[in-house]
Amino acid sequence: MAGQGRTHREAQYGLLTSIAGEAGVSLSTVSKVVHRRPDVGAATRVRVEELLTRHGYVRPGEPDPAVPRQIIAVFRDLSGPYTLEVVRGIVDAADDLGIDVVTGTTAHRSISQWLQECVALGAAGMIIVISMLAEEDQRRIVEQRLPVVLIDPLSAPSHDIPSIGVTNWSGARDAVQHLLGLGHTRIGMVAGRSHSLAGAARLHGYRAALEEAGIAYDPTIVRSTDFDYDESLAASLQILRSADPPTAVFAASDAQALGVLEAARQAGFAVPDDLAVMSFDDTLVAAMACPPLSAVRQPFEELGNEATRVLMRLAEGKPPASSRIELATELVLRTSTSVRRPVTTL
Incomplete structure (x- = not known):
C-alpha cells in the first residue's frame, strides 16, 4: 500500500511539473493554484486551471468528476x-x-x-x-x-x-435448536412464502433442526405468509387455536413475530410462560417488542x-x-x- 501511495504521488508530481512547463510558470505557482492560494494573478490562475482540467487532475480530498457519485x-x-x-x-x-x-x-x-x-x-x-x-x-x-x-x-x-x-438455513436451524434446548418439542412456525429464497431456506432450517432431534414435522402448526404483520396475526391465531397448539413458535421475520405476539395476547397465551416466541431479523423493533424478542440477527x-x-x-x-x-x-x-x-x- 505504501508503495502504491508513493507511485501515485510521483505521478501527480510529474503531471504538475508538466503543466507548469506547458503554462510557462514555476511548479510553485501551479502548487499555489492547486491549493487555491490568493497570491496568483487572475490570468495565470485561469490558464493553470484550464490545464489542470484538461489533464484530469483531481485535487486531494475532492471527488473525481469522472467517477459516478x-x-x-x-x-x-x-x-x-x-x-x-x-x-x-x-x-x-x-x-x-x-x-x-x-x-x-x-x-x-x-x-x-x-x-x-x-x-x-x-x-x-x-x-x-x-x-x-x-x-x-x-x-x-x-x-x-x-x-x-x-x-x-x-x-x-x-x-x-x-x-x-x-x-438463512443455519440461522433458522440455530433458532429452533435453541427452542429445543429449552425443552420445547412442539414448535410451530410462521414461515415465509415458498417462492422466496430466504423464506424457503428458513423453513428448511426449521425442518432440519426438528429432524435432527427426531421430531416429526407437523404441517398443522406451520403457516406460510408474506413477511407481514397482519397475515402473520391471522395465521398465528389459527395455529394457537388448534386442538394441539405448540409451546413455541418460530417466526421467519420480526414483522411476523409481532403478529405472533398479538395473536398470543388475543388467544390468552402468556409469553414466554405459555408460549416461547423466536424471530428472525433482529431489527430495531425486536428489542422494543413486549416482551423483547429473541431473534436471529442479520448483519x-x-x-x-x-x-x-x-x-x-x-x-x-x-x-x-x-x-x-x-x-x-x-x-x-x-x-x-x-x-x-x-x-x-x-
Whole structure:
C-alpha cells in the first residue's frame, strides 16, 4: 500500500511539473493554484486551471468528476422494519464513500423502468432488494453489463448477477435448536412464502433442526405468509387455536413475530410462560417488542457495506470474488423465550 501511495504521488508530481512547463510558470505557482492560494494573478490562475482540467487532475480530498457519485437502491416497499434497516446500511456505507443514494420502490415503477433510470442518471449502478427479476431484465443486465447487485432476491438470479444475503438455513436451524434446548418439542412456525429464497431456506432450517432431534414435522402448526404483520396475526391465531397448539413458535421475520405476539395476547397465551416466541431479523423493533424478542440477527450494516462495495467494484469493471455472498447470522437471546414449564395435573 505504501508503495502504491508513493507511485501515485510521483505521478501527480510529474503531471504538475508538466503543466507548469506547458503554462510557462514555476511548479510553485501551479502548487499555489492547486491549493487555491490568493497570491496568483487572475490570468495565470485561469490558464493553470484550464490545464489542470484538461489533464484530469483531481485535487486531494475532492471527488473525481469522472467517477459516478450516485447509486440507486430499489425496494419492493419501504414500510417494514427489515427495509428500514437495509436502507440505513446502504446509506451509511455510501456516505462513507462519498456517494449519494436514490431510493425507490417497485410499487409504481418496474425494475425495467428503474434500470432505464439508472442509465439516464449516469448512476454507478443499482442495488435491488427483495425483488423478483424477470428474465428480460436479467438478460439486459448481463448483455449491457449494467452494475447491479441483489440483496435477498426472491428467485435465484443468473450466475452473472451477484447477490448478497445471510446464512438463512443455519440461522433458522440455530433458532429452533435453541427452542429445543429449552425443552420445547412442539414448535410451530410462521414461515415465509415458498417462492422466496430466504423464506424457503428458513423453513428448511426449521425442518432440519426438528429432524435432527427426531421430531416429526407437523404441517398443522406451520403457516406460510408474506413477511407481514397482519397475515402473520391471522395465521398465528389459527395455529394457537388448534386442538394441539405448540409451546413455541418460530417466526421467519420480526414483522411476523409481532403478529405472533398479538395473536398470543388475543388467544390468552402468556409469553414466554405459555408460549416461547423466536424471530428472525433482529431489527430495531425486536428489542422494543413486549416482551423483547429473541431473534436471529442479520448483519444489516454489513449487508449494506458489502452490497455497496461490490457494486462500486462492478462499476469499475472488476468482477466480484463470488456470485453469491452469504454473511453469518447471530443468535440474540431476550425474554420472549424461556424454559418450557412442565404441565401440572391436579
